[in-house]
Amino acid sequence: MGLDSESEARLGIEAAFIQSPEHRPNAKHCDFTLDQIPLIDLSPLSPTSPPHPTTLDSLVAQIHAACRDWGFFQVINHGVSPHLLHTVQSEAANFFSLPMQEKTKVRRDFDNPLGYYDTELTKNVRDWKEVFDFACRGTIRLPSSFEHESDEIRTSTNQWPQNPPRLREACEKYAEAMEKLSFRLLELISRSLGLPADYFNSKFEEHTSFLRLNHYSPCPVPELALGVGRHKDPGALTVLAQDEVGGLQVKRKDGEWIGVKPIPDSFVINLGDCMQVWSNDKYESVEHRVVVNDKRERFSVPFFLFPSHYVMVGPVPDLVNEKNPSRYKEFSWGKFFKRRRDSNFKNLGTENLQIRHFYISQNSSE
Ligand SMILES: O=C(O)CCC(=O)C(=O)O
Numbered sequence: 001m002g003l004d005s006e007s008e009a010r011l012g013i014e015a016a017f018i019q020s021p022e023h024r025p026n027a028k029h030c031d032f033t034l035d036q037i038p039l040i041d042l043s044p045l046s047p048t049s050p051p052h053p054t055t056l057d058s059l060v061a062q063i064h065a066a067c068r069d070w071g072f073f074q075v076i077n078h079g080v081s082p083h084l085l086h087t088v089q090s091e092a093a094n095f096f097s098l099p100m101q102e103k104t105k106v107r108r109d110f111d112n113p114l115g116y117y118d119t120e121l122t123k124n125v126r127d128w129k130e131v132f133d134f135a136c137r138g139t140i141r142l143p144s145s146f147e148h149e150s151d152e153i154r155t156s157t158n159q160w161p162q163n164p165p166r167l168r169e170a171c172e173k174y175a176e177a178m179e180k181l182s183f184r185l186l187e188l189i190s191r192s193l194g195l196p197a198d199y200f201n202s203k204f205e206e207h208t209s210f211l212r213l214n215h216y217s218p219c220p221v222p223e224l225a226l227g228v229g230r231h232k233d234p235g236a237l238t239v240l241a242q243d244e245v246g247g248l249q250v251k252r253k254d255g256e257w258i259g260v261k262p263i264p265d266s267f268v269i270n271l272g273d274c275m276q277v278w279s280n281d282k283y284e285s286v287e288h289r290v291v292v293n294d295k296r297e298r299f300s301v302p303f304f305l306f307p308s309h310y311v312m313v314g315p316v317p318d319l320v321n322e323k324n325p326s327r328y329k330e331f332s333w334g335k336f337f338k339r340r341r342d343s344n345f346k347n348l349g350t351e352n353l354q355i356r357h358f359y360i361s362q363n364s365s366e
């Protein structure tokens with residue numbers, strides 16, 4: 001942005017955090033009391049009472065409508081113990097309250113992207129947040145390079161801080177619960193596309209899913225910065241727990257930013273880029289962002305369900321036909337993820353890799 005240090009001091013924030021004017025939030029964007037995103041009750045999935053077929057059909061129909069119209073929904077009665085979630089939230093708060101020198105003992109970097117980080121870029125602008133990332137299954141195997149020729153695979157391993165001592169256990173138990181819930185959701189989404197419930201399961205045998213503890217501290221100039229800049233999640237789906245403060249916004253189909261109302265003990269679910277491609281654009285991965293405020297800190301915990309690194313992502317053959325031809329060329333999940341992640345660490349000087357870079361033009365004259 002090219003601000004000098006005097007201007008930075010006057011604004012109370014470093015230039016790297018400042019969004020360009022068209023992406024800045026305004027007062028209208030800060031209402032988190034309206035309940036517009038679909039709310040879905042998952043109690044028919046309860047293990048004590050197998051669902052009646054008509055109940056399951058109605059649940060699948062609700063999922064279908066939410067995925068088609070919003071790409072976002074909230075779920076209640078999901079079977080995850082509130083205790084697990086509250087423990088992870090309080091351990092996250094304990095961790096982020098530690099002095100910086102303690103947190104940076106588990107710093108994540110270009111070589112090991114798991115751990116603590118406070119300088120993430122989204123679309124080359126710095127986010128007003130600090131995070132702690134950990135793999136759902138302890139390790140993640142990904143290509144070491146985005147380049148096509150390279151086949152080398154690198155394993156990243158979780159880094160656990162000694163402090164707070166119970167963070168690791170809380171996170172590992174929570175991750176297990178998220179893994180289970182996300183597969184149940186994946187089955188519902190699969191049915192909602194007219195596919196067998198287990199259609200996608202083989203793509204997740206060595207899944208590269210990870211969780212993130214997000215901490216957004218109060219920002220002196222919330223009208224200039226964002227907690228997370230506008231983006232789409234790259235994977236299959238995201239299961240997000242947020243506290244009562246509010247900050248997440250979803251871009252509605254008409255282009256309006258809509259706040260997602262915090263509902264106690266609920267999860268916010270959104271579809272990622274892989275689901276958009278698999279569904280051949282029946283469902284969309286919807287843009288979202290996080291606004292910050294100058295009074296209250298906010299915590300959130302997303303679980304990102306990502307396929308195995310070797311999965312080639314392309315439209316599901318059963319969902320394409322002559323009338324509805326395939327809209328995407330296949331791409332390697334591992335290479336796509338690696339490239340997207342590298343852009344979190346350094347300004348690659350170009351636009352981030354997006355699924356539309358694999359779009360097949362439907363116009364034969366182009
Ligand atoms: O904190 C939130 O509400 C959402 C964060 C998010 O979108 C992300 O980390 O991808």
Ligand SMILES: [Fe+2]
Pocket residue numbers: 231232233288
């Ligand atoms: Fe996101």
